[in-house]
Amino acid sequence: MKAHIIERSAKYSLIMIWVFSITVALPMVLFRRLYERHWKDHVELWCDDDWSIGALQGTPEPTIAFHRPARMTYYTIICLILFIFPIVAMIGAYCGIIRTLWLNEIPGERLTHDVSGQMKMKRKVVIMLIFILTVFSVCWFPLQISILYSEYRSDPKMMGKWYDTFYFLARTLAFSNSAINPIIYAGFNENFRKGIKSMCGCYKKPRWTAIARIDSFRSTTLTATSKTVLAIQPRTCGAGAIVIFNNKEIELKQPSFKRGSILLAELVAIKLVLDYVSRIENKTLIEEVKIFSDSQTAIGILTLNWKIENHRSTSHEIISLIKSIQKHHGIRINFDWTPGHADVRGNEIADKLAKEAAKEANQIQKEAHITVTKQDIKTAARILVNKKWQHRWDNSDTGRFYYNFHQTDKG
Template sequence: MTENDTVEFRHTQDNRIAMGCMLGLICIVTIIGNCLVLLAICTCRHLRSISNLYIGNLALVDFIIGVCTMPITVWTLSLNSWQLGQAGCLVTATIDNLAIACSLWTLAASAVDRCFAILRPFKYNRLMNKNIARSMLGAVWLLSLCLALCPVIGWDSYVYSWFSFSCGINPAAKGHDRYFFLFYTLVALIIPLVVVVACYIPIYIVSRRANKIHASQTQPGHSKRQMQAAFLVIIIVSVFTLTTLPIMTVGMLSWLKVIDSIPLLAAIVFHIMLYSNSALNPILYGVFNTSFREVYKSMLNCEWGLKRRTLMARRRASSLRDPSFVNTKKKNDRPSDRYDILKS
């Protein structure tokens, strides 16, 4: 495909409409799905485990992508040009690269947590707590922000890419700026993936050994939950790798000057795959995690609101019959967990 053919294909209205509809649908699913995840973790105490803190952080990153960058891409696609200027380019590209780095390092931190929990369970229960997990996530955000701000402070620059209708790192930069793409790919992508693989190899060995001795029948419930959480992270990492690998491979080949450009249809497919990862994660939680699936059902069926109103009405009726009811009832007897309300 020649350059003229590519430009002509880029300006085809039907092509832009099809891609805009797909990205718009992905944007809606991303926002709604990750809202459900965040709401479930915030409202259900049994979901506020250490492993789910990483899932909540990943959902927050995907929600930011769905709110901040996807709508701008759809809008730019409909106009067929960038209308936000260099400042808008810097902001959207910074958010995109922050999200990519934060997502992978969150998965790496979660992999380290699962590896520690499964291989050293007693030491894990003694040393690990939610404050340490929050500190790890804070370090992840700080590292990701530093990486995303490098082009803003002068190392390389963010440029608008016509085939993706968005701003990003320029892999074809020259001079000193040329090495930023390699640095970002190494720190934000390759290193966290290596950490994930290094953590899950021993987890896989332990799980295989457990299956051979039929430990699943006698394994404590806590250990089973740890293995299920680890399996969920493996699925998330696999999907993330499959959806981001094509576009990153193209960027690396462009950096190596192996290719100058790719067909626009391939670029469209690769970018749809990249954005679809944010929409797939909430679906994966519901498919592979029973607790999330039950909370999803209760939220979609509006059962929680009905149960809560019924419970509050009973409490008011009891307090009217016995004024000392509210004062004498123990604090620990109150249904502080919305999931407990569902099961009552």
């Protein structure tokens, strides 16, 4: 999910944030003073706000009195601006994110049990957002309590040493929030955790790695999102994979045009790798085959027994091939998800191969008549519905504030 904020609005927002921050902190510059207290053996220096206006009435000796109404008002506003309002804003923004996650469906081929994988990812995002909000509240709450206590207390006498200690710890905890947030973001990232384990020697890098990647190719007519044209020319796909073995890179690709779909190409890309493994003569050198794919659906079908409507024969063939390799050669075959287009060299090579195969499939399709599949009709209908929804969303008079952050249902 991406926030689509135009560049000009972002610049204005940054300027407003800086102006607002300077305005809020300006009283601290105007009323902050350095004080000295001369003792017999040393000079004590400290900084404090100088809101004094005279002597406190009813005391035997003149005592510095604070202009409490102005000071109390200022620190109360600071508490609202820097603590209460951010919490309210975070709750509102996070509720919008959660609502979008739960209402928007991930486009692609519909499966019977793919909801469990999607729900797992959604729950992970929700847990992270709740964790960030909780940490922010816990870190800043003690400091706000200490400030408000010092301003609203009825006893005008100087507070004891316990307050200085509590105030110091509260400030330290509040400022540590900026250091904790990156740890939270990184802790929820699987690649970061693997990197930490690898640095500590707890993560064993596989000796044999295969990276599978798929891509789809649509003709110019097909991308016009015309329902009639889509019915005439269904999409074509290409499968590509890059295998790294014995310091060699083997490029594999195959066009997919018969009842072509994205999922079919994803399965074919994985099958290309397994077919190559089965053709290797000396398999004793291989302990583990690790296949990286950007398709959680394909991985779920092969490892979690997800049910699908189409391409059952292909998935069953791959599962049988996996069992055969494991049984006869004792090779471990594991799958791992990797994000697509993440500047990973193996992904980029496999992506190029998949596009080349897709172009070949498109050329073959032009020379042959192919029956329109049920999935092609579903895809055309989904594109048409999304197009109509986007048109209404762009021209609606309501929800304009949210529109600045979420202008499209894609991405």
